[in-house]
């Protein structure tokens with residue numbers, strides 16, 4: 001059991017007493033005031049809730065730097081993947097073709113979504129260690145003129161790699177194609193400014209860097225693309241154009257909205273703004289990462305990725321080589337100390353992940369490192385150094 005005093009001296013809003021911190025990329029640890037915002041019932045048709053929806057759309061749009069009113073924001077019920085599917089099904093014409101840029105599970109999921117949609121796609125799969133680069137995107141677009149759209153994953157949450165979207169956007173635009181971005185785990189903490197990066201649509205969700213609770217996502221797209229999406233969707237409930245048109249006409253969501261989640265999200269957006277918006281949030285997460293990674297490295301842990309590609313969102317570490325190390329035990333020992341870590345999601349080597357996002361600051365991250373040190377100690381692991389084979393694999397694949 002967790003002692004109540006454990007969280008007493010935290011400068012940042014902490015989880016409710018006794019709750020562990022979620023060092024996971026969403027659902028994540030939310031502020032008490034965000035949870036508190038859910039203690040009221042709202043009528044979905046009522047003017048008060050319609051005003052909340054409209055306020056939320058406006059605030060989200062503002063985060064993209066769209067000052068000319070060229071974009072609009074369409075919230076959509078469901079988890080993030082529902083919104084990725086809604087985006088692909090609504091913006092890619094039935095006779096279109098998508099270049100999917102994958103370097104982890106979420107890129108591959110986008111490809112799988114295309115398969116379900118029964119629309120043409122082609123895949124660049126970079127494995128776990130490397131980002132897709134602008135020049136190879138340009139070459140792929142040059143080689144295949146049937147490609148109409150490219151989907152890029154902003155932060156590939158399965159490894160934590162921060163993909164170079166600006167460079168990709170430039171290549172896509174130069175070849176006259178359209179870019180769709182899955183910025184699920186980056187939006188709100190890493191800039192995706194429409195004045196700097198050319199894209200037609202992006203998608204994110206309530207329970208990532210804005211620090212809301214799960215229940216819906218949102219698509220931010222050029223109005224011209226939203227207009228063109230009419231009648232394209234494969235799905236009634238995931239039709240972005242229909243949701244947009246209905247919302248603009250009535251102020252309501254088409255089907256039952258997650259009212260409490262929206263109320264919580266608005267409070268999360270207020271806190272995001274108070275923290276200094278995207279820049280402020282990104283700075284706290286970056287500090288979280290830096291403190292955590294340097295502490296973990298002192299214990300002998302090694303990151304999967306080179307520093308250059310480490311995102312401020314989540315970091316993957318190799319499992320230690322030591323014979324006494326067992327991930328399940330490590331997980332339980334960390335949980336006993338108040339921290340829920342995340343198993344790895346890599347194809348080849350054993351790993352685990354530590355998230356840097358949510359209501360946590362560097363003081364919490366220092367305690368995460370202390371908890372890791374103690375847990376290793378309790379397991380009888382004197383160094384967290386990874387197996388030589390993992391390092392060799394990394395050297396080979398990340399060359």
Ligand SMILES: *Cc1c(COP(=O)(O)O)cnc(C)c1O
Pocket residue numbers: 025026079080081082084106153154155156157182183184185205
């Ligand atoms: C979280 C996430 C998703 C959506 O996952 P859900 O489990 O459906 O919410 C999609 N792409 C990325 C990059 C993500 O981090």
